[in-house]
Amino acid sequence: MHIVLLDAKTLGSDLDISIFEHFGVLTVYDTTAPEETLERIQIADIVITNKVVITANMMEECPRLKLICIAATGMNNVNLDAAKYKGIEVKNVAGYSTKSVAQHTFAMTLYLLEKMAYYDDVVKSHTWSSSGLFTDVSQPFHEISGKKWGIIGLGAIGQEVAKIATAFGAEISYYSTSGKNFHLAYPHQSLEFLLKDCDIISIHAALNDDTFDLINELNLPYLKEKSILLNLGRGGIINETDLAFELDRREIYAGLDVLEYEPIKMENRLNEVQHKERLLITPHIAWTSLEARKKLLDGIVQNIKDFLQKQTKD
Numbered sequence: 498m499h500i501v502l503l504d505a506k507t508l509g510s511d512l513d514i515s516i517f518e519h520f521g522v523l524t525v526y527d528t529t530a531p532e533e534t535l536e537r538i539q540i541a542d543i544v545i546t547n548k549v550v551i552t553a554n555m556m557e558e559c560p561r562l563k564l565i566c567i568a569a570t571g572m573n574n575v576n577l578d579a580a581k582y583k584g585i586e587v588k589n590v591a592g593y594s595t596k597s598v599a600q601h602t603f604a605m606t607l608y609l610l611e612k613m614a615y616y617d618d619v620v621k622s623h624t625w626s627s628s629g630l631f632t633d634v635s636q637p638f639h640e641i642s643g644k645k646w647g648i649i650g651l652g653a654i655g656q657e658v659a660k661i662a663t664a665f666g667a668e669i670s671y672y673s674t675s676g677k678n679f680h681l682a683y684p685h686q687s688l689e690f691l692l693k694d695c696d697i698i699s700i701h702a703a704l705n706d707d708t709f710d711l712i713n714e715l716n717l718p719y720l721k722e723k724s725i726l727l728n729l730g731r732g733g734i735i736n737e738t739d740l741a742f743e744l745d746r747r748e749i750y751a752g753l754d755v756l757e758y759e760p761i762k763m764e765n766r767l768n769e770v771q772h773k774e775r776l777l778i779t780p781h782i783a784w785t786s787l788e789a790r791k792k793l794l795d796g797i798v799q800n801i802k803d804f805l806q807k808q809t810k811d
Contacts, residue, residue: 498522499561500801501541503529503549508568511787512794517545520801538562543804545797546574553579564588564804566797569784571703571731586804590796592653594784599657601783602699602729605752609725609777610697612636639696642666647695649688649711650702650730651680658699659683670695674702674711692719697727704731714739725750729783732756741766744775752777 498521505514506527517523521542529537529549535558538544542561544551547568553576556562565575567589580587608614615636619625625633646667648655659669659682669683672691679685688711691698698720702708712726713736720726720743728735732755740751753767759781761768770776 502545507547588800593792594789597786597789598783644696647691647698655701699727700730702730717743727752754783
């Protein structure tokens with residue numbers, strides 16, 4: 498049994514991936530470029546990929562391939578129709594990062610809400626030392642309590658965020674991007690009303706035809722002054738160029754953990770935002786707590802075990 502891990506670097510060097518050696522001969526690549534993928538998987542019975550794309554043409558050239566393990570929840574990097582046609586099983590890992598993403602949502606919220614960058618600089622620049630005051634209230638901030646928090650995409654992560662925001666004292670409402678998923682515990686609102694009404698809005702949706710460019714120049718003006726917009730779903734849901742212009746036009750705040758192209762391109766208009774204090778970008782790390790990555794590794798191992806047990810029975 499040959500197992501090929503295509504992008505081990507995305508899992509982190511602090512995880513013990515040698516556990517996969519229990520299942521066969523393991524070949525590990527830190528990263529894999531598109532033009533390298535086919536050659537590297539041609540000997541594989543099992544392929545493990547986080548973001549490396551596996552196409553239908555590649556599958557045609559890999560007669561030994563029986564299982565593709567996606568080291569993530571999203572499965573858009575594998576041609577699922579082709580895999581089904583070829584009898585190749587595709588397994589993802591769901592639910593491993595719920596706590597981690599929810600926590601990062603609040604880390605971003607509190608950073609922006611409490612003007613942390615500003616106050617950190619006040620201390621480190623010695624402005625506070627020379628002020629003669631025991632405190633500094635030059636940049637007022639608000640509490641989450643009593644604020645309206647809108648959630649776009651009320652899946653497992655969205656519901657976890659709703660639970661925590663409720664504990665903070667926020668009033669929750671949500672928008673279903675598919676128009677099909679309704680959760681009676683919270684009121685459902687139209688997207689327009691949600692954007693106009695809420696003080697904090699967090700996105701936890703998948704990227705698809707319903708959500709691409711969902712937030713753009715037509716509806717960004719609906720946002721309330723001083724509101725916070727967060728994207729912890731997928732890049733491409735917010736039009737980044739439109740957001741950059743809106744951030745420069747008036748006082749709103751944005752926290753992004755995902756972008757349409759990752760890593761961020763130099764020409765991305767967000768790099769040129771004049772009011773940098775209004776924008777927080779983290780490099781797609783919401784899912785990466787050590788606990789979450791350990792759960793992810795355990796999930797991949799279990800998927801391989803289940804597959805091999807099924808093969809033995811067959």
